[in-house]
Amino acid sequence: MSITRRVALAGMAGAALPGQAVSGAALPLAATDEAGWAALAAQYPVTRRVIQLENGYWGSMATPVLEAHREIVARLNRDNSWYARRAMVRDQAVVRERAAAAMGVLPEEIGLCRNAAEGLTALISQFRDVGPGDRILYSDTDYESTQGSMISLARARGAEAVKISLPEPPTADSAVAAYAEAIARTPRLKLVLLTHMSHRHGLVLPVARIVPLVKAAGAEAIVDCAQSFYQMRFSIPDFGADFVGMNFHKWVGAPLGAAAIWIRKGRTDAIAPSPAAPEARPDSADDRAYQGTVDYSAQLTIPAALDFQAGIDPVAKLARLQWLRDRWVGPLRGLDGLQILLPDDPALHGASTSFRIRGRTSVADNIAITDALLERFNIMTVHRAGLAGGACIRVTPSLFTTPAEVDALVPALRALVGEMAR
Template sequence: MRRTMARHPAQGKAIGGIATHIQEAMVTELDRRMVFLGTAVMAGAAKAAGMPTMPPAPDDEVGWAHIAALYPVTRAITQLENGYWGNMASPVRDAHRAILERLNRDSSWYARRAMVKDQAIVRDRAAAAMGVLPEEIGMCRNAAEGLSALISQFRDVGAGDRILYSDTDYEAMQGCMVNLARSRGALAIKISLPRAPTHETAIAAYEQAFAANPGLKLVLLTHISHRSGLVLPVAEIAALAKARGIAVIVDAAQSFYQLPFAIPEFGADFVGMNFHKWVGAPLGAAAIWIRKGRTDAIAPSPAEPDARPDDTQARVHQGTVDYSAQLTIPAALDFQAGLPRAAKLARLQYLRNRWVEPLRGLPGLEILLPDDARLHGAITSFRIGGRTSTADNIAITDALLDRFGIMTVHRAGLADGTCVRVTPSLFTTPAEVDGLVPALRTLVAELVR
């Protein structure tokens, strides 16, 4: 999306997916801009997308089977690695195909004329789903691209300053923090979060790090770790950081639409997130958010040397991208509109607990997260006793797939070793998750002596 686009005046069309916990002042502003159009319109969009009018209870298998049927996914294996990207539901896939066809047919005639208006609608729909103002966001291809810009172009770090990140953060973002420090003569501090975290100890780890490193200028917080699945108490930690004058960047790549929240609730300065994971848009749809009044803290992209100080989009230069992915965001939000995020999370946690609870306490099996619902969503990782190397955990994922037909993925980088990540999705059945239980019992018996 080009940063010079004017906002389309006819944006009072169906808008779905807006968070229910937007701050009162933000709701007022969004109402004024005709971005929030009410639950009746969202319900209509959801019905048109094939979603039920009422969300099923977490264990309502008839209701969830109806939703699962809208996902054209393979059943040749049990897919429990759904943290990479989200499958498009059939209505979203159909909308994407139609957009691709138009782009291929009309090319620049559409792209340089009518598409500008459609992109402005996309931006407003995306902002509404995030609970923010359209001018506060910039579109990009993925959270890594957006967060790389936010970190690498952060201006307020100089020689002798300190910045902070943890072992739960995404590898590329850790690399960006290290390179930011190197390029400015600063010091990058890496902390390790507790091996068996609780809500309190996770907060305490950052509080202690803040106290031990006076003069910190920036902290990176990952809302849901792609490694263990830990849900970090971001709002509480961000409040501690802000009290010390520390700028906060939040990585919400895994949490956006997996958990119910609006972006302003973090209390952060900058956020990067995806639409192609838990929103279910096509690959290549993501955004950054910069709090109003903080845009100039991020230098413009080198490709945008004359950008205005308040131009958020200029912080990520897009060039020519896969426009079809971004243009399909409204269809993905329409589909999600019929499933409140709290109901979605309840189902994902129900599926997660189907395998965690029977295996909790099994000798030789370490489940990395507790059962505190504040600390997990769909994702939870495990280790088999003594098997902490990358090779060990690749072998475990291979055994689960080759012998039991279950797809998982290893995740390296935690201070205490590599693990295996398990991630159900909305189309996952209880029987599929239940199959992991005997598979892990068998592998533990074989590998732990």
């Protein structure tokens, strides 16, 4: 048994949650079961010096995962290349198998990397079937680096990068219609970037409805599910696309530096090998996102993080996150001067939702709002820029967030909206 699995199981065995078997088999908790969620929250050694409502950056490791990571770091430091060049290959095989199983794919279809941005950059920039006069499509809800990769790909190949703006507020149908219209009016379309859950305002895009439109137009889709993986319940192939980037350091709760790309079996030739892999294997996803020497401890801790997550029912997890989100959105919905960017349709959001204060759409405006929330009300949030409607503030609770912490946002925003709305 690998050290990650051994240590993680040892940690979880003594920390069964109410309603959960000690064996680690997850039993559902109601979204409002405060005793159950408090027991889970106690497994996260997070600060309470601030109200942390900015949990979309990376996930905090639970104590058993943190302990496993520390042991792995110690072994890498102690045993160095003796472990790395001999025994580590076996532990890496376990990591690949466990990661692939969590993704719902085959181990040989994934390439490990440090973060979703790195993996998606490789998928986009090395996508072969784009040439002079071709077009590629992306939206204002996509991540900055993936937008940049699309623009760079177009410039390098003499193609045209077409950017669309999704409607505000969106519905599933209006989001699909925006892509359908853009696809229909874009001849020689070769590639479409789709972000499953936007880091800007939390929109969950109905990707599985859009990918068939992309393929019917003779194009391919690359899907970014960095924000949604293990927050929403799905398998990577559910999207219907052949190329996906994701990570393990957000909602899986692995250490920073653990991510992967997926290339459907038989499609590896569509992505050129990394320039750093001149003797790349034709069927190797790893050789598309070449790593070199990395901090192996992050990837080696993935099994421990997955073991911890196995004790949390995925349906209950999403329900709890959405319930925490609704505690601040509900009381503030309709407040004059406040725009909440997502509707309450649970298919369109998870934990995250962003807001704007009327007339405050610049980046500077929204930085000032986050500063006011932190300095006056002790609430940590983050500004997001890039949406066609202007900058906004993203709010993201986590599983260790208490109802009282979310509730504190309501009077804080009422006060700020009264002062700042134009």
